[in-house]
Amino acid sequence: MKARIISAFRSNFKVYFEGEIYDVNLSGNLRHFNRNVIVGDYVTFNQDDLIISELIPAKNLLIRPKIANIDQLLIIMSAKEPDFSSLLVETFLTYANSIEYVKPLVVISKIDLVSKDKLKEITNILEKLAVEYYLVNNLSGEGVEAIRGLLKGKTTAMMGQTGVGKSALINALYPAFNRRTGEYSVRGGRGRHTTREVILFPIGEETFLSDTPGFSSFTLPLQKEELPLYYPGINKYLGECFFNDCQHLSEHNCAVKEAVNEGKLAKTSYENYQKVYDEVAKQKIQY
Ligand SMILES: Nc1nc2c(ncn2[C@@H]2O[C@H](COP(=O)(O)OP(=O)(O)OP(=O)(O)O)[C@@H](O)[C@H]2O)c(=O)[nH]1
Ligand SMILES: [Mg+2]
Ligand SMILES: [Zn+2]
Incomplete structure (x- = not known):
């Protein structure tokens, strides 16, 4: 069976x-x-x-969170506590893009903790990345119904730092699961994780939702040459540079650098890309 x-x-x-x-x-x-x-x-x-x-x-297998056969990945990032980080969202999106048959969606939680202006700043970044995103307050339930609408007939996993509200989102959607949530601590880091095991909840016909442990750090299990293929906002320029295998660094006639100059790609996203590239290039151990 x-x-x-x-x-x-x-x-x-x-x-x-x-x-x-x-x-x-x-x-x-x-x-x-x-x-x-x-x-x-x-x-x-x-x-x-x-x-x-x-x-x-x-059909697919994620290393972190450790889970197989998913259709969608909800990348949860809080607007605050912990602070929104475009570098992390882009890193998680890069990871999701590298996995076959996974649709990444970004969920910004704790929208009640920031001003309208700060939220606009965040959504501007996401819009330039052309990623599908949702805004939620897990405590009041604002925005949560839109997430529920995404789940039917699919297996959805969550990915995100510890304390961003992954378990709180499950509670907002399905209070009966009564997931334990943890206080946000500035000290953060290892040992403060509330959810410790990946668990899959059957929530309907062929429909599953997973709660997962958060991370305090995340290393991309990729080679540097793979970044131009998967990095959000940058991968769409594939094949448009002078060099076919352009890494968008010091090469001339680079479509990505042109996009930055024209304001089509956020300068911060390009700087993040360079940082992630350096980091991935340095790492020796691969998963
Ligand atoms: N104000 C506010 N607080 C929230 C929201 N979502 C979650 N929280 C709070 O943030 C804290 C952390 O939430 P959790 O759901 O435990 O976070 P998590 O992502 O599951 O964390 P790990 O299990 O450690 O990975 C809890 O105190 C929640 O009540 C939100 O939308 N607004
Ligand atoms: Mg949790
Ligand atoms: Zn280029």
Whole structure:
């Protein structure tokens, strides 16, 4: 029977199958599987002995958050606490763009904590990146219905720093799940994460929503040469520069640099790109 892994904690797996949740184990012969079974995977399991016998190849697989077979990624970024960071949104979008069959959407949370002007500043950046975005206040519920409308028939995961309100958004959408949320702390950093495990909630026919742990830092599992393909706002100039493999750095006749000069691409986005490029170029260990 084809079931879906909705929780994977150590060697305890829960699968969802036709409206029921089962605690299942992996088959003793782990060599069946060429990788770890993770949340979102489809597996074959036997209802009599509750053993997973087969891992069905996934259409996509994210490393962080660790989840398989998603259709959409909600990139959650708060307007404040923690502060909005265009560098981080662009980094997360780059990651999402690098994964096949995933549609990235940006959700700006905590819009109640900033002025209208500050919010305008944020939305201006997102508009120049030509990304689909939504604005929410998870505490009042403002903007949350628009998110609900996106979920039907899809598997949606969340991605974002710790404390941006991923779990709070789930509570705003589905109070019954009663997710634990954490106080925002300026100290932030490691050890302050409230959600610790990826979990997938079945919320309707073929519809799943995932809560995920946040990060305090994120390294792109990409090579520098891949950035021009995936970096938001920049990837659309692919093939328009003088050099076919233009990295948009010191090359002449570069369409990206022209776009910056013409105001079509935000200067900050281009500067972020350069920063991310340098960082990715420096990193030795790849996932
Ligand atoms: N004012 C305001 N506070 C919010 C909003 N969304 C979340 N919060 C608060 O922000 C804090 C962190 O929210 P969480 O939902 O725990 O954040 P998270 O992204 O799940 O964090 P991790 O699980 O650590 O990754 C909590 O105190 C929430 O009540 C919002 O839209 N407005
Ligand atoms: Mg959480
Ligand atoms: Zn270029």
